[in-house]
Amino acid sequence: MMKSSAHLMRAMRNISKSLNYKNKRFYGAASQGDHIFRQLFDIRTFTYTYLIADKTSKDAVLIDPVLEQTDRDESILKQLGLNLIYAINTHVHADHVTGSGELKKRFRNCQSVISKASNAKADIHLENLNSLPFGSTALEARNTPGHTNGCMTFVWHDGEMAFTGDALLIRGCGRTDFQEGNSETLYNSVHSQILSLPKNWLLYPGHDYTGQSVTTVEEELINNPRLRQPIKDFVKFMEELKLPYPREIERALPLNMVCGLQ
């Protein structure tokens, strides 16, 4: 009996080691340590929204909220007793309308955030390497153009993770055929600003169309079929992608240029 429980403990330790799980690491949801983290999904547009909050100050941020999920986001924030201070957009989305405008109406301390390079209207415009502090932590904003000119990736050093928007998707990347997209620029952004992070850091995408939720720098360096290629092959691959335009592009772009419903 003693032997088998020791065996079980050893096996469990090995499993957590192989998952690289430390108390500090978060996957889909966590509330241990000083922070709360949630990965939320909009099934209609396959969009991920991320909630990060500081447990002590109760200050919270949402990355890439979706308009149609505002009731969900409001409920979670209120149930957890959080103050939403930033509704952050990784870029001007073409496939869905941001929830930023509606969230601002429901949370009076909430400010909309987007990159300066996006040329969109917002309360806060970020430039490369700006820090966005909340509670005792902060997000670092990195310019990662290529999918759009104004795309930003948000690096959360305390969580050892980054939110890549549509620059890097799991085993994929954002399309580069509209909104000033440029595949060479995207390749250089992803390699220099995202895949240069420590290999075990977690990467959370803006969308997933295949049922996956999280990856790591190392996994993408090895397995990303687009980005592990030399740049010239990547550019050719992106030229041949030929995806249909997003269904909601005509509704989404003008509203997202002013950070959602006003």
Ligand SMILES: N[C@@H](CCC(=O)N[C@@H](CSS)C(=O)NCC(=O)O)C(=O)O
């Ligand atoms: N079918 C969806 C849009 C799918 C799409 O184009 N996704 C974009 C991100 S949102 S602009 C993308 O970059 N996809 C890359 C890929 O390889 O799929 C809709 O109609 O909304």
